[in-house]
Amino acid sequence: MGEEIDKGATESRRVTRLSRLPEVQHRVGLGRSTIYRWMSEGKFPKPVQLGGYSVAWSEREVEAWISDRLK
DSSP states (O other), X not given: OOOOOOHHHHHHOOOOOEEOHHHHHHHHTOXXXXXXXXXXXXXXXXXXXXXXXXXXXXXXXXXXXXXXXXX
């Protein structure tokens, strides 16, 4: 009767939150120009394209970047 759900598969999956530029700037304490310059130099995570000219950063990648700076 009905479909059986694999609980292991659903519990391990986590939703990635995306952050827009103003939030990223606030979190890391950097300005727009610095973020984009460091992205081109490979020093900061690149955003994902949302459509058109809209982009956002993975919260996990930004958190990992912050953690690396604190080591």
